[in-house]
Amino acid sequence: MLFNSIEFVFFFILVxxxxxxxxxxxxxxxxxxxxxxxxxxxxxxxxxxxxxTIVIDYFAGILIExxxxxxxxxxxxxxxxANIGVLAVFKYYNFLNQNLTALLGSFSANNPIPFLKIxxxxxxxxxxxxxxxxxxxxxxxxxxxxxxxxxxxxYVMFYPQLVAGPIERPQNLLHQxxxxxxxxxGRVVEGxxxxxxxxxxxxxxxxxxxxxxxxxxxxxxxxxxxxxILATFFFAFQIYCDFSGYSEIAIGAARVMGFNLxxxxxxxxxxRNISEFWKRWHISLSTWFKDYLYISLGGSKVSIPRWxxxxxxxxxxxxxxxxxxxxxxxxxxxxxxxxIFAIITQSLRSNFDKITGLSRLPKLxxxxxxxxxxxxxxxxxxxxxxxxxxxxxxIIKKIFTQRGPLFFEAPSMLIFPFLGILMLLVVEIxxxxxxxxxxxxxxxxxxxxxxxxxxxxxxxxxxxxFDGGQFIYFQF
Amino acid sequence: MLDTIIYNIKKNPYRLFLAKFIxxxxxxxxxxFTIGSLLNYFYFKQKSGYEYRTTYSLEKTQADVxxxxxxxxxxxxxxxxxxxxxxxxxxxxxxxxxxxxxHYAMLKGILERYAPKIIVLDLVKEEFRKNSNSYDRIATLLxxxxxxxxxxxxxxxxSHYEKYKLFSKIYPFNSLILKISIANTDFNKKRSPDxxxxxxxxxxxxxxxTYDTTDVRxxxxxxxxxxxxxxxxxxxxxxxxxxxxVSPYFIKLNHTDYSIAIGGEIAKKYNIxxxxxxxxxxxxxxxxxxxxxxxxxxxxAKVFTDLVVDRILNGN
Numbered sequence: 001m002l003f004n005s006i007e008f009v010f011f012f013i014l015v016x017x018x019x020x021x022x023x024x025x026x027x028x029x030x031x032x033x034x035x036x037x038x039x040x041x042x043x044x045x046x047x048x049x050x051x052x053t054i055v056i057d058y059f060a061g062i063l064i065e066x067x068x069x070x071x072x073x074x075x076x077x078x079x080x081x082a083n084i085g086v087l088a089v090f091k092y093y094n095f096l097n098q099n100l101t102a103l104l105g106s107f108s109a110n111n112p113i114p115f116l117k118i119x120x121x122x123x124x125x126x127x128x129x130x131x132x133x134x135x136x137x138x139x140x141x142x143x144x145x146x147x148x149x150x151x152x153x154x155y156v157m158f159y160p161q162l163v164a165g166p167i168e169r170p171q172n173l174l175h176q177x178x179x180x181x182x183x184x185x186g187r188v189v190e191g192x193x194x195x196x197x198x199x200x201x202x203x204x205x206x207x208x209x210x211x212x213x214x215x216x217x218x219x220x221x222x223x224x225x226x227x228x229i230l231a232t233f234f235f236a237f238q239i240y241c242d243f244s245g246y247s248e249i250a251i252g253a254a255r256v257m258g259f260n261l262x263x264x265x266x267x268x269x270x271x272r273n274i275s276e277f278w279k280r281w282h283i284s285l286s287t288w289f290k291d292y293l294y295i296s297l298g299g300s301k302v303s304i305p306r307w308x309x310x311x312x313x314x315x316x317x318x319x320x321x322x323x324x325x326x327x328x329x330x331x332x333x334x335x336x337x338x339x340i341f342a343i344i345t346q347s348l349r350s351n352f353d354k355i356t357g358l359s360r361l362p363k364l365x366x367x368x369x370x371x372x373x374x375x376x377x378x379x380x381x382x383x384x385x386x387x388x389x390x391x392x393x394x395i396i397k398k399i400f401t402q403r404g405p406l407f408f409e410a411p412s413m414l415i416f417p418f419l420g421i422l423m424l425l426v427v428e429i430x431x432x433x434x435x436x437x438x439x440x441x442x443x444x445x446x447x448x449x450x451x452x453x454x455x456x457x458x459x460x461x462x463x464x465x466f467d468g469g470q471f472i473y474f475q476f
Numbered sequence: 477m478l479d480t481i482i483y484n485i486k487k488n489p490y491r492l493f494l495a496k497f498i499x500x501x502x503x504x505x506x507x508x509f510t511i512g513s514l515l516n517y518f519y520f521k522q523k524s525g526y527e528y529r530t531t532y533s534l535e536k537t538q539a540d541v542x543x544x545x546x547x548x549x550x551x552x553x554x555x556x557x558x559x560x561x562x563x564x565x566x567x568x569x570x571x572x573x574x575x576x577x578x579h580y581a582m583l584k585g586i587l588e589r590y591a592p593k594i595i596v597l598d599l600v601k602e603e604f605r606k607n608s609n610s611y612d613r614i615a616t617l618l619x620x621x622x623x624x625x626x627x628x629x630x631x632x633x634x635s636h637y638e639k640y641k642l643f644s645k646i647y648p649f650n651s652l653i654l655k656i657s658i659a660n661t662d663f664n665k666k667r668s669p670d671x672x673x674x675x676x677x678x679x680x681x682x683x684x685x686t687y688d689t690t691d692v693r694x695x696x697x698x699x700x701x702x703x704x705x706x707x708x709x710x711x712x713x714x715x716x717x718x719x720x721x722v723s724p725y726f727i728k729l730n731h732t733d734y735s736i737a738i739g740g741e742i743a744k745k746y747n748i749x750x751x752x753x754x755x756x757x758x759x760x761x762x763x764x765x766x767x768x769x770x771x772x773x774x775x776x777a778k779v780f781t782d783l784v785v786d787r788i789l790n791g792n
Contacts, residue, residue, distance in 0.1 A: 411654060
């Protein structure tokens with residue numbers, strides 16, 4: 001069930017109303033049943049995979065807590081193997097096999113291992129990572145094992161964030177299922193506002209940009225460098241609005257019922273360097289990798305070469321997390337490279353600012369840094385979006401060598417996307433730099449607030465893409 | 477009294493929420509109604525473009541010969557040849573990127589007013605293939621939901637919730653605001669003109685022919701097949717001479733497309749003339765007749781239209 005569907009509107013209203021009507025002791029059951037229904041609306045049979053990891057991790061949590069010494073580690077490792085095993089089979093098996101076939105083929109040998117005919121369960125990487133964070137935190141002693149099977153299942157399956165995050169931590173979410181949230185006017189309105197803004201980002205901006213981006217990236221051969229630059233620029237905003245829009249709907253839907261989910265995006269395109277970008281983009285995943293992989297590898301408290309390796313390795317794994325394709329791995333590698341390069345050249349860049357006088361013009365320097373960071377991330381997005389590696393290489397080649405007229409079938413193909421981006425930038429610039437100044441959406445006068453949100457609804461009706469597809473991050 | 481009511485509402489969060497939500501919905505309703513009505517007015521005031529041609533087809537044309545189909549219908553059937561050789565009036569009802577749902581809706585709307593003498597239906601490859609895109613395309617008919625009850629059942633195929641979405645007055649004109657603005661201003665003059673719905677293509681294709689050897693038995697959409705059959709039945713019932721054509725492609729096929737084969741069988745069942753030019757060597761050997769792989773240019777349209785009119789005149 002997609003957040004941007006009528007079915008979800010009915011589902012959300014029904015579940016929320018029932019949630020507030022029911023006594024606290026039955027609410028977990030309602031949410032769990034609703035979450036099962038929500039997940040089964042995609043591919044019903046795949047709930048069995050979720051069930052498998054839930055059972056494993058539930059018992060692993062209790063065993064880890066009850067045991068001492070090496071046995072605790074053994075249970076943790078067993079649980080991690082089960083989770084990563086599911087990911088490996090459903091997400092990476094065919095990719096590895098495909099590469100093995102290519103490798104053996106280069107030696108004129110055949111690969112005897114068969115390919116699996118399976119679909120990737122929706123949101124698998126998200127709920128697997130969330131489940132893994134639970135057993136790791138129990139092992140580290142930061143979280144008590146959950147004895148209530150239903151509540152633990154709900155922790156993994158809570159419908160707002162089940163298929164595309166935010167990837168929660170047990171310390172933040174689990175205890176909330178035991179709390180009683182009354183109907184709170186302010187909180188409900190706050191949640192609904194988030195949902196509306198998320199829908200605007202998805203339907204008006206992301207899906208509109210997708211029309212152009214798909215037309216270009218799916219026919220790279222037929223487009224020139226000028227068009228590919230614009231499509232790359234559009235994709236940077238498409239993926240941001242698609243994913244952050246989803247996160248805002250998820251956070252808003254949970255907020256209406258009283259739950260606090262973690263912030264997932266913090267206006268990442270205002271970052272002044274790559275390190276800051278990753279602190280603002282997909283925060284729940286970045287912090288997951290930091291907490292459970294980067295720190296486990298030693299973080300920055302190791303020798304410098306090892307530190308660089310740790311950073312690079314984490315980004316490589318992050319790329320692989322996004323998809324079983326070399327394009328994602330290279331995307332991760334590029335980001336890792338950016339980060340290491342930024343660290344190495346820090347003093348050099350600082351000197352450059354002094355020599356050129358940029359350090360005496362902080363606002364200009366700030367703007368240049370934002371622009372440069374945006375260009376670097378956009379360049380990396382080429383690999384993320386390209387259908388395959390040869391396409392990505394061709395796009396880059398054409399961008400640097402080929403100019404020509406801009407592709408568009410109708411003016412609306414460009415005007416609507418630019419209007420959407422402009423509206424987004426106005427709102428985000430206001431939030432980033434003038435948060436305490438005049439606000440339409442949080443105006444003191446209720447009529448201004450109501451009108452602002454009504455206009456948002458009208459813009460969705462006027463400019464939204466109602467036949468738009470899934471959220472990009474569902475595939476991960 | 478009013479103070480007491482307001483106090484009671486403010487005291488109870490449920491009531492407060494409901495009261496404010498109703499106010500919010502009322503504001504949305506008023507703006508939606510106002511803008512939607514304006515869009516409706518200007519939509520039907522257009523004098524050029526796809527939307528204008530759809531309105532003209534549904535509500536005004538009285539032509540003797542009507543051409544139905546997608547963009548290929550738009551570009552492949554020349555009005556001058558039809559009018560000169562058949563001595564009948566002509567209009568091209570075809571519309572880019574649309575399928576049998578659109579064609580049948582047009583037919584139903586037109587039959588409410590009159591019965592043309594001849595209809596040519598241009599069928600395309602994969603016409604009956606199951607794909608959600610063809611249901612999305614029904615959106616082109618949304619502005620006519622209120623004024624044309626006869627096509628409502630087709631519009632409602634778009635989704636289960638279409639009639640509820642249509643509570644909004646803006647929704648039928650979703651994504652159309654720019655087109656409507658252009659069509660109601662001087663930019664209108666810059667649009668490529670049509671000749672009675674026919675739009676000539678002017679380029680000459682310079683690429684070698686493509687070979688399609690993939691004989692895929694794709695999944696068929698029974699709804700589409702059913703609608704094609706209804707199209708034929710309605711024409712027969714209204715006494716219209718129906719001809720089904722598959723116009724030329726610059727693609728060499730080593731098989732008959734699944735939809736074309738089925739289209740032919742159904743036409744035969746109802747004794748309707750069916751002509752398949754999709755693989756005709758007259759066209760596949762001459763790329764100068766094409767604008768691209770799937771569209772004839774103006775010269776190609778002349779050659780093809782002459783063949784079509786020959787078929788109509790000779791009845792073979």
